[in-house]
Amino acid sequence: MSTRSQPASHSKPGKPIAAVVLACAALFVSGGSIRAADTPATAAKPAGALCLAPAKPGGGMDQTCKLIQKAMGKDMRISYLPGGIGAVAWNSVITQRKAEQDTLVVYSGGSLLNLAEGKFGKSGAGDVRWVAGIGTDYGMIAVRSDSPYKNLRELMQAIRDKPSDVAIGAGGTVGSQDWLKMSLIARRASLDPKVMRIVALEGGGESFTALLAGYVQAISGDASEASLHIRDGKIRVLAVLSDARLPGLLANVPTAREQGFDVTWPIIRGVYMGPQVSDADYQKWVGRFDQAMADQQFAQLRAAHGLYPFAMTGKDLTAYINKTVEQYRVQAKEFGLLR
Structure with a gap:
């Protein structure tokens, strides 16, 4: 239908x-200053890293960046690039920032759904490097x-x-x-x-x-x-x-x-990187997220930001993303959104 x-x-x-x-x-930005909290003892602190939220301040993408900032350290900056429900940030990364070794872009289940529906153009899940899934909403x-x-x-x-x-x-x-x-x-x-x-x-x-x-x-x-x-x-x-x-x-x-409404909707949240980031830099970030998420303080930070347990990185995450995008594609067809 x-x-x-x-x-x-x-x-x-x-x-x-x-x-x-x-x-x-504007009130969100001026009234809610972005600052890092104390970091878990085991989490590394990358210098000059950027967390890019593909939405305006105040939503789930923003909260994901703030969680990562607190887990990774004071040198993690947050920037906002809204537009197209993630499409503007996606296109920026795969065309202009494809090799930036310390730029992490937040995604959610909504990003994967848009990808499945073709709202990110001709791109596919293999056009970026999936680093980490850090929680479920x-x-x-x-x-x-x-x-x-x-x-x-x-x-x-x-x-x-x-x-x-x-x-x-x-x-x-x-x-x-x-x-x-x-x-x-x-x-x-x-x-x-x-x-x-x-x-x-x-x-x-x-x-x-x-x-x-x-x-x-x-x-x-x-x-x-x-x-x-x-x-x-x-x-x-x-x-x-x-x-x-x-x-x-x-x-x-x-x-x-x-x-009486049998509907559930889990939403994975995490980060990806540009397609031309080197294997060494990609694995560096996979390792940092593995290390951070193994720390009990991360579980506390995740809960404080309204997220629930989910931790997956690297190859396992990439396989999970590919499967999820395909499932969303099937669902979109059922609603007549795709031919």
Whole structure:
């Protein structure tokens, strides 16, 4: 069944979402200074290394870079290169920064999905060097704390009754992982995903900005992103897309399965490097991540950044990535996103 719904541009006429998003993104940068914490004793400290987040500050990509920065040391810098839900950073690395020995680029399950769907052009998984998978995130659905929707069933019923009244913020357009999460839930609710009003945004940071500003009524995002906002009591997470309830700040949030929607969505997070990085430099970074992730302090840092255990590097990770991209390609075909 084809599910080519057209994203809405905003949910309140007369209020340009771009201005609000840009202003709040600036607040993320100015208000949340990026600094390194104490590093695990066994983790090496590369000089002048760069972690490139392919999104604006405030989302899951940003959090992954900050985790790596704290694990690897003070000399690790963070830079942001948003655009195309990771496509701009990907193209930069495979064309202009292909041999940079100390540039690490963050990826997520969404990056792999976009790769499978051809949103990174003609590139394939073999066009970069996969260094490490450092944790697992999970999908979640959230609303503002003053929302009338108290659980996932109520939200889906509202979409069924009048879909135009419920704008759903998602990182990316039709076919993105945030879109697919909601589409899978819609199918379980016997709804055509095409009726949903999706607002396409550039990553989790923008999604939460739009939600808190009232431009969307719900968002499809990631649990690690929700963990950044749930402490101040301004959002309500309706469901996590995991097999069982998650520990920590989201421990009281029911899974989608508990609410009658059999949908799970795990999200691997990690880093890759350019295709022409030498074997020696590539193995250097594989070794550093192996060493860092073996330290108990890394597990604590990972949990503090809203991620759950997953550790894989080098050849094993590359095989895992290839398999995952192929699985996403099959899923995309089932939704009519690929021929």
